[in-house]
Every structure is written in structure tokens, then in C-alpha cells.
Amino acid sequence: MPEVSKMKKPDVKVVLLGDMNVGKTSLLHRYMERKFKETVSTVGGAFYMKQWGPYNISIWDTAGREQFHGLGSMYCRGAAAVIFIYDVTNWQSLAELEERFLSLTDTANDDCIYAVVGNKADLTDPKAQQLQDSDAASGTRAEGTLESTEPQVFSACPTPPASPASLSGLMLHKQVSPEDAKAFYERILRYKGLDEKSSLPADKMCFETSAKTGYNVDALFEALFNLVLPFILRKRNEIQVSPTVDLEECRGGGNKRSRSSCC
Amino acid sequence: MDRDNQQADEAEGGKICDPPADTLATSLSLLGNHMFPERNYIPSMKNEEHNDSLYETTEDQSEEAQADDVTKPETEKAECFECQESVSSPPADRGLEDATCPADSDHADSGEFVVTMLAKAKLEEQGLGVEGQSSPLLEAGAQDSPGFASHRDEDVTADSWRQHRKHVFVLSEAGKPIYSRYGSEEALSSTMGVMMALVSFVQSGDNIIRSFYSEEHTVVFLHKEPLVLVCVSSSRQSERQLRGELLYVYYQIISMLTQASISRIFEHKKNYDLRRLLAGSEKILDGLLNLLDSDPSFLLAAVHCLPLASSLRDSLSQILQKAITPNLVFSILIARNQLLTIVQEKTVIEDTRLEPADVLLLLNLIGASSAFQAGEIWTPICLPLFNPDCYFYAYISYLDPPECTVCLLLLSTDKEAFYAVAECKRKIEGAMVAQNSLSLIAKVQPYSVSQVGVSDLRHFMYKPFDVPDNHRQLTQFTSPEMEAPYSSEEEQLRLLDLYRYMHSRIHSTSRPLKLIYHVAERETLLAWVTSKFELYSCFSPLVTKACAITAITKLLRWIKKEEDRLFIRYPPKYSTTPNPSKSSRAGKSDQQDSTDNGFLSLL
Ligand SMILES: Nc1nc2c(ncn2[C@@H]2O[C@H](COP(=O)(O)OP(=O)(O)OP(=O)(O)O)[C@@H](O)[C@H]2O)c(=O)[nH]1
Ligand SMILES: [Mg+2]
Numbered sequence: 001m002p003e004v005s006k007m008k009k010p011d012v013k014v015v016l017l018g019d020m021n022v023g024k025t026s027l028l029h030r031y032m033e034r035k036f037k038e039t040v041s042t043v044g045g046a047f048y049m050k051q052w053g054p055y056n057i058s059i060w061d062t063a064g065r066e067q068f069h070g071l072g073s074m075y076c077r078g079a080a081a082v083i084f085i086y087d088v089t090n091w092q093s094l095a096e097l098e099e100r101f102l103s104l105t106d107t108a109n110d111d112c113i114y115a116v117v118g119n120k121a122d123l124t125d126p127k128a129q130q131l132q133d134s135d136a137a138s139g140t141r142a143e144g145t146l147e148s149t150e151p152q153v154f155s156a157c158p159t160p161p162a163s164p165a166s167l168s169g170l171m172l173h174k175q176v177s178p179e180d181a182k183a184f185y186e187r188i189l190r191y192k193g194l195d196e197k198s199s200l201p202a203d204k205m206c207f208e209t210s211a212k213t214g215y216n217v218d219a220l221f222e223a224l225f226n227l228v229l230p231f232i233l234r235k236r237n238e239i240q241v242s243p244t245v246d247l248e249e250c251r252g253g254g255n256k257r258s259r260s261s262c263c
Numbered sequence: 264m265d266r267d268n269q270q271a272d273e274a275e276g277g278k279i280c281d282p283p284a285d286t287l288a289t290s291l292s293l294l295g296n297h298m299f300p301e302r303n304y305i306p307s308m309k310n311e312e313h314n315d316s317l318y319e320t321t322e323d324q325s326e327e328a329q330a331d332d333v334t335k336p337e338t339e340k341a342e343c344f345e346c347q348e349s350v351s352s353p354p355a356d357r358g359l360e361d362a363t364c365p366a367d368s369d370h371a372d373s374g375e376f377v378v379t380m381l382a383k384a385k386l387e388e389q390g391l392g393v394e395g396q397s398s399p400l401l402e403a404g405a406q407d408s409p410g411f412a413s414h415r416d417e418d419v420t421a422d423s424w425r426q427h428r429k430h431v432f433v434l435s436e437a438g439k440p441i442y443s444r445y446g447s448e449e450a451l452s453s454t455m456g457v458m459m460a461l462v463s464f465v466q467s468g469d470n471i472i473r474s475f476y477s478e479e480h481t482v483v484f485l486h487k488e489p490l491v492l493v494c495v496s497s498s499r500q501s502e503r504q505l506r507g508e509l510l511y512v513y514y515q516i517i518s519m520l521t522q523a524s525i526s527r528i529f530e531h532k533k534n535y536d537l538r539r540l541l542a543g544s545e546k547i548l549d550g551l552l553n554l555l556d557s558d559p560s561f562l563l564a565a566v567h568c569l570p571l572a573s574s575l576r577d578s579l580s581q582i583l584q585k586a587i588t589p590n591l592v593f594s595i596l597i598a599r600n601q602l603l604t605i606v607q608e609k610t611v612i613e614d615t616r617l618e619p620a621d622v623l624l625l626l627n628l629i630g631a632s633s634a635f636q637a638g639e640i641w642t643p644i645c646l647p648l649f650n651p652d653c654y655f656y657a658y659i660s661y662l663d664p665p666e667c668t669v670c671l672l673l674l675s676t677d678k679e680a681f682y683a684v685a686e687c688k689r690k691i692e693g694a695m696v697a698q699n700s701l702s703l704i705a706k707v708q709p710y711s712v713s714q715v716g717v718s719d720l721r722h723f724m725y726k727p728f729d730v731p732d733n734h735r736q737l738t739q740f741t742s743p744e745m746e747a748p749y750s751s752e753e754e755q756l757r758l759l760d761l762y763r764y765m766h767s768r769i770h771s772t773s774r775p776l777k778l779i780y781h782v783a784e785r786e787t788l789l790a791w792v793t794s795k796f797e798l799y800s801c802f803s804p805l806v807t808k809a810c811a812i813t814a815i816t817k818l819l820r821w822i823k824k825e826e827d828r829l830f831i832r833y834p835p836k837y838s839t840t841p842n843p844s845k846s847s848r849a850g851k852s853d854q855q856d857s858t859d860n861g862f863l864s865l866l
Contacts, residue, residue, distance in 0.1 A: 020542060020543050021543075041542075042640075044657075045642070046641075047638055067541070068642070068643070071642075071678075
């Protein structure tokens with residue numbers, strides 16, 4: 001099966017950026033393999049191909065280490081979406097995004113979309129701590145459509161901890177608030193010279209996730225993939241391969257993927 | 264650091280001065296107090312008789328002992344005769360033959376080790392037990408399992424920390440900690456500060472500190488501007504072997520950062536914290552140190568390829584040879600961390616051969632960095648012995664997910680070539696599917712020593728060197744699987760320690776030997792170096808000298824017969840340089856320019 005999908009040309013490119021240790025590899029691994037396991041610090045960049053309905057989405061998991069900084073703009077070249085990832089327990093990891101990683105997106109596409117993701121939410125939020133039994137969860141969620149998962153993003157009052165009190169007693173201090181992330185998102189738009197009104201709103205593009213529990217991980221990737229669909233369609237139209245593609249059909253494809261991944 | 268002194272030191276080749284005893288002794292005892300506080304610590308400076316070049320070129324160690332060698336392994340009669348000649352000629356070896364020490368029968372071998380070590384170090388003769396030594400193999404095993412507790416968190420004041428068999432520290436000339444095998448660098452910054460004080464103190468007297476010995480430890484220094492590497496070992500390896508290991512650590516760091524960028528960084532800022540750039544690479548260095556303890560490739564400076572029917576190896580090579588793209592320079596196929604085949608670009612390597620050390624470091628880097636193996640990795644990497652100052656771009660991908668045992672490694676000089684190189688992988692993958700190569704590779708086994716058909720022979724390591732041109736590509740060695748009685752990790756380590764001892768005797772700088780017949784307590788070993796090969800063999804303890812020599816003759820004949828299977832014999836080449844009309848030299852410098860651009864943009 002991997003042989004078949006790998007033969008195809010990628011339709012679109014998504015890049016994960018962020019400081020080392022924020023959990024880029026873990027997030028992608030959780031999404032692709034539905035597992036959380038020990039990682040080693042990434043060297044250079046790692047290329048993945050994700051089948052999304054009829055489309056092939058290439059994903060670059062880059063190394064956060066300073067050692068590989070110079071390669072970042074190469075990985076970003078022509079990207080349709082960039083996911084900036086920080087660690088909610090580490091303020092510096094958000095600061096690094098602005099200092100070191102934002103400028104790497106200069107080589108990205110003009111209409112590239114940006115998401116800001118605070119990972120390791122399980123360490124600070126009881127609601128993110130509950131293990132999302134990935135198989136069962138994705139099965140039910142697939143029916144519920146994406147919209148139902150999106151409100152999870154920064155829902156104002158967290159649901160009471162489902163875990164024992166002792167566990168929530170171990171909660172770490174949350175160093176980055178959702179507002180900080182949203183403010184950073186606005187600054188991305190400004191850096192890119194994009195108009196806030198015509199761009200995707202911060203509410204939709206800022207996420208908190210946990211690669212460890214799976215919290216919000218599918219929601220993040222699926223929302224993003226849906227958002228890059230227009231990009232794919234335009235690209236396909238440009239090269240006149242398939243002049244008309246029904247958007248609904250693509251969504252259907254996306255859901256099919258979810259369903260098949262649970263078996 | 265004083266650059267002029269350093270230059271002078273390099274030229275002078277390491278005499279050690281008599282520094283004012285008080286200051287030096289203070290530094291040493293400070294260091295000693297931290298590292299081994301309970302021990303009766305007697306620092307002792309050792310005059311280093313080696314000259315610089317001997318350890319600077321670990322990879323070529325073999326050459327020194329062959330100089331006046333006349334043995335011809337092909338003529339078996341003469342060979343046996345000469346064996347006996349050489350066995351009996353050096354008087355010290357006769358001593359070794361029956362050197363088992365009855366008083367300390369449990370640790371006879373180690374006792375002998377120690378005597379040799381101490382005699383060399385001019386220290387009081389005190390035996391070392393092997394009790395309480397942790398096995399690096401066991402540690403390696405623990406590291407491999409997911410979720411191991413990191414050695415970084417170790418309490419550096421605890422006894423268990425001191426008892427590690429081998430510590431390795433890397434620091435900057437400003438005394439800033441860069442790496443420590445055990446314990447966090449922060450916790451060790453004062454220790455490293457003292458180490459640097461020692462180095463600079465001795466250096467201020469126009470000298471280089473190379474090593475010193477305590478009762479149980481050998482402390483070896485390697486100063487490679489602008490880094491200082493220190494090894495504190497109770498492994499009883501020779502100083503030279505330990506320095507060779509430090510050199511591998513140094514080169515592994517270079518393989519990630521390049522020499523040019525490290526020098527540039529420290530030129531700009533002497534007290535730069537290099538951990539910023541090495542952060543995340545600790546596991547690569549940890550992995551290397553575990554391999555240095557458990558894999559004889561590093562000791563022999565040779566690569567071990569998987570034994571493979573030559574027809575299969577040839578067909579794999581041809582698959583690689585056909586899947587090329589401009590600026591591709593090496594295509595390497597690896598199974599279970601051993602080489603299957605390697606194909607090279609013609610012009611790049613016409614006048615430079617690929618060094619085993621570069622391959623070994625590359626294999627370690629891949630092994631340590633590809634935990635999430637479903638992706639295709641694209642990363643800059645430097646081959647320090649090929650060129651320490653520029654990067655190649657490595658494409659790394661596993662061909663058999665999810666098992667991930669067969670790995671394809673493609674090296675390009677073009678930073679932008681990822682998609683073109685990934686396309687080569689698709690071709691290779693397709694061809695391998697068509698030829699069913701993966702299932703054939705899956706069946707490949709390391710061989711058993713029993714195939715040689717010599718009953719008393721338990722294990723061996725054979726490294727040919729002066730073989731026809733096609734071998735000169737890459738120094739290789741062959742070795743059977745370690746089987747009973749060497750199945751446990753402890754026993755494997757013990758055997759490797761014996762080999763290390765034999766190796767240090769063969770390559771002794773003061774008195775190199777060509778042949779050693781060594782009766783140890785639980786086995787008998789024979790090491791032999793000629794102009795054509797280097798051989799280490801291990802027999803059951805009951806073997807007689809005559810038997811062992813007959814066995815070696817048989818073994819050499821067997822290896823000759825199996826040569827095509829045991830070694831990569833005729834590695835094919837391809838041509839990917841855009842302008843093939845250029846001479847090889849021009850072609851090469853052309854290649855390097857393009858890497859250099861990549862390298863510059865990386866900074
Ligand atoms: N508690 C918790 N730990 C996490 C989470 N995601 C990752 N980690 C841990 O954070 C560490 C780093 O994770 P990686 O995924 O390797 O980080 P990375 O961003 O890929 O790092 P680089 O490859 O060096 O850039 C690992 O020890 C993970 O186990 C999470 O959601 N929750
Ligand atoms: Mg990573």
C-alpha cells in the first residue's frame with residue numbers, strides 16, 4: 001500500500017515548524033499512526049505523504065534544532081500551509097516561533113495559510129488529559145463532521161477533570177495562553193502583509209493539542225487539509241488535469257479516510 | 264587558548280614537561296576528588312613516547328606493523344613455519360604464553376592486562392578486578408528500549424556514576440561543557456573546568472597533556488582545536504585505543520556540524536555554548552559510545568558487510584547503479600545496520616577512497632536518528648574524513664515498513680535535490696519488488712563459525728588490506744556471529760576486551776608484534792598481522808599451538824574460498840556529474856563547490 005501512494009505526485013505541501021522538543025514529530029506520528037511513542041530529535045527534515053481523499057498531501061516534519069536552521073526555507077518552499085507549533089508549558093517556544101521560524105516562511109506560497117498550535121496541552125489542561133481512544137474516537141467523530149470538533153478550540157471553560165484529582169494536582173503551569181497564541185497569529189498576518197479581514201480568523205487557526213492523548217490532533221490536521229483543498233483545486237485547474245472537481249466529493253473522500261483508518 | 268602553543272605542540276609531538284608540581288597536583292587531585300573521592304588517588308603523569316601522527320591516524324594503524332613483514336599467507340607450508348618462528352621470537356610473548364596467573368585464577372586475563380598496563384604506565388603493580396563493572400552492552404540494550412531513563416539525569420555525586428566503565432567528556436577550550444556521557448553537563452561544569460585547567464596549564468609550558476593514570480583509571484585527553492575531549496576509563500584499554508575512540512567522538516561531532524563551522528563559531532565567540540547546536544544530538548553520541556564498546560568495526564577501522572551470495576549482491580548493486588540523478592555521489596544499501604552494497608560516483612572518488620570511519624559514523628547517525636521510520640529523511644551530513652568542511656545531503660528511507668530493517672541511503676551534493684533523489688528511491692523500490700529482493704535479503708543470516716569446519720575455533724575477525732584494487736574502495740572485515748560460549752552480553756564484552764588487548768599488543772607503538780599466541784584462562788587467542796591481513800582468532804582453551812596454526816591455515820583457505828560472499832568485492836560505479844568530460848580532479852572540486860554553497864547557506 002505505501003508503494004502505491006508514494007508513486008503519486010504530491011498535490012500540496014504542509015510544513016511543521018517549531019523549536020526542538022515541542023512535539024512536531026509526536027503530533028504527526030499521532031495523526032498518521034494513531035500512536036504516541038518515544039521519538040528521537042529529528043535530523044534535517046522528514047517527508048511524509050498523506051492520502052486525503054483523492055489527494056496526496058506531502059507533509060514535512062522539520063527539525064527544530066538550531067543546527068538545521070538554514071534548511072528551513074528550503075522545506076517551506078511552495079508550502080500551502082505552515083503549522084507553527086509551540087509547547088504550552090514553555091513560553092520561550094512561542095517566542096522562538098517569531099524570532100527564528102517566521103522568516104522561514106518567506107519562501108512559502110503567497111496564499112499559504114498558517115496555523116498556530118500549542119502542544120502538550122495534557123500537561124496543563126485536564127480536558128486534554130483524557131486519552132482519546134483513537135480508533136473508537138475517530139469512528140464516531142467521522143460521523144459528527146469536522147465542525148463538531150472545531151469548537152473544542154479554546155472552549156472558554158474547561159470541562160471538569162475526568163481524571164482523578166491527584167492527576168490534576170500534577171498539572172504544570174500553562175505559560176502560553178490562547179490569547180498569546182492568537183496575538184502571535186495576528187502578527188503573522190501582519191508580517192505577511194495580509195489583511196486580517198480577508199484572512200482566516202485567529203479563532204479558527206489557533207489550536208491546543210496533545211500528541212500524548214490525541215486531544216484535538218485529528219481536528220487540527222483535518223481542518224487544515226480542508227482549508228488547503230481550494231489550493232489543490234486551483235493548482236489542478238491550472239495544469240488542466242481535472243477541470244472540475246466537486247468540493248463535496250472531496251469532503252466525502254476525507255471522511256472515507258477517517259472511517260477506513262479505524263479498521 | 265593560545266594558538267601558537269598549540270601549533271608548537273603539534274609539531275613537537277608531545278613531550279610532557281615537568282610542570283611545577285604543586286599547581287598540577289592540585290588540579291589533578293581536584294579532579295580526582297570529584298571523580299573518585301573514596302579512592303586512594305595517586306595522580307601520575309606519563310611521558311608519552313608516541314609521536315603525534317600515530318594516533319592522529321587511527322584508521323591507518325595497521326601499516327606500522329607490516330613494515331618488515333615477509334609472510335606470505337598463500338603458501339601454507341611456509342606460513343606455518345613462519346608462524347612458529349614469530350611466536351617464539353619475541354621474548355615477552357613467550358612469557359605471555361603461560362602467563363595465566365594461578366593466584367588470581369578468576370581474573371587471570373585481567374590480571375595480565377593490568378600488569379601490562381601498569382608496567383607501561385610505570386605504576387605500582389596492583390591487580391584490578393572486573394567485579395562491579397557495568398557492561399556497556401547491557402547499557403546499550405537498555406538504551407534501545409523505548410522510554411529508557413536518560414543518563415543525563417544521573418546524580419553525578421553518586422557512586423554508581425563513578426563506577427561507569429567509561430566516561431567521555433567534551434568541552435570547549437573556554438572550559439564550557441559540551442557533552443558528558445553520564446550525568447548532565449551542567450552538574451559537571453566544575454569538573455570540566457578543572458579538566459580544562461589541566462589542559463591549559465600543561466599547554467602553558469609548551470606541552471600537551473595526553474594521559475594520566477590512577478590506580479583504576481586511565482584518563483586520556485584529545486585536544487582538537489577548539490574542542491577538548493576527555494576519556495576516563497577503567498576498561499583497561501590502551502591509551503591509544505581510547506584516544507582513537509575520542510577521535511571517533513570528535514569526528515561524529517564534525518559529521519553534524521563540520522569543522523569549518525565549529526572553528527568559525529569559536530573564532531567569533533570563545534565562550535560559545537556549543538550545546539545550542541548539538542542539542543538533540545546527545546543520543547547520537549550516546550549511541551556511538553555504546554557501539555565503540557560493543558562493535559569491533561571501530562577498533563579495526565573497517566566495515567562489516569552482510570554475507571551475501573555474490574549474484575544477489577551484484578543484482579542489488581546494479582539496481583542502485585541504474586537509479587541515478589545529477590549530483591548523486593553514493594548509494595548505500597543497509598540491512599540490520601550492516602552494509603549490503605555501496606555504489607559510488609566515478610569522479611568523486613577516483614582519487615579519494617571512502618574511509619571506513621565515515622561509513623561507520625554515518626551508520627551510527629542513521630541508527631540513532633530514525634525512530635519514526637515511515638518518513639523519508641533529508642538532512643545535511645558531513646563525511647569528516649572525506650572532507651571535514653562541507654556537507655553532503657543524505658536521503659534516508661526504509662524500504663520495508665513497518666519492519667524497517669532495510670535502509671536506503673543516497674548522498675547528493677545538491678541541497679535542493681530531495682525530489683530527484685526521492686525519485687531514485689521509487690525506481691530502486693520498483694526494481695527490488697520486481698526482483699523480489701526484499702524477501703531474499705530477509706533470509707540473509709550472519710554466518711556461523713561452524714561453517715569453517717575447524718572444531719576448536721570459536722570466533723575470529725579477519726581484515727584483509729593489501730588486496731587487489733577493487734578491495735581498496737573500503738576497508739572491510741569479516742567475522743562470524745558470536746555464539747556460545749559468547750552468547751551473553753557479558754561474555755561478548757569479555758571476548759571483545761580480549762581482542763582489544765591483542766590489538767593493543769599488535770599495534771603497540773613501542774614494540775609492535777606480528778603474532779601473539781595468548782593462553783587465557785577460558786580461551787586461547789591468536790592474533791596475526793601480515794602485509795595482507797590482520798587476523799584475531801579465538802579457540803577453546805584446550806587447543807595446542809600446533810592445532811591453532813593448522814586451524815588458521817584452514818580458516819584462511821576457507822575465507823579465500825568464500826571471499827565473494829563475505830566481502831563487497833566489485834563495487835560498481837556510476838557517473839552523475841553533469842559534465843563528464845572534466846578531469847576527475849576538476850570534477851571533484853566542482854562537486855565540492857556545490858556542497859560548500861549548501862554549507863554556507865546552512866549557517
Ligand atoms: N506530555 C506530552 N509530551 C509530549 C507531547 N508531544 C511530545 N511530547 C514529548 O516531547 C518530547 C519531544 O517530542 P518530539 O515530537 O520529538 O519533538 P519535536 O518537535 O519533533 O523535536 P525536534 O525533532 O527536535 O524538532 C518527547 O519526549 C515527547 O514524548 C504531548 O502532547 N504531551
Ligand atoms: Mg521531530
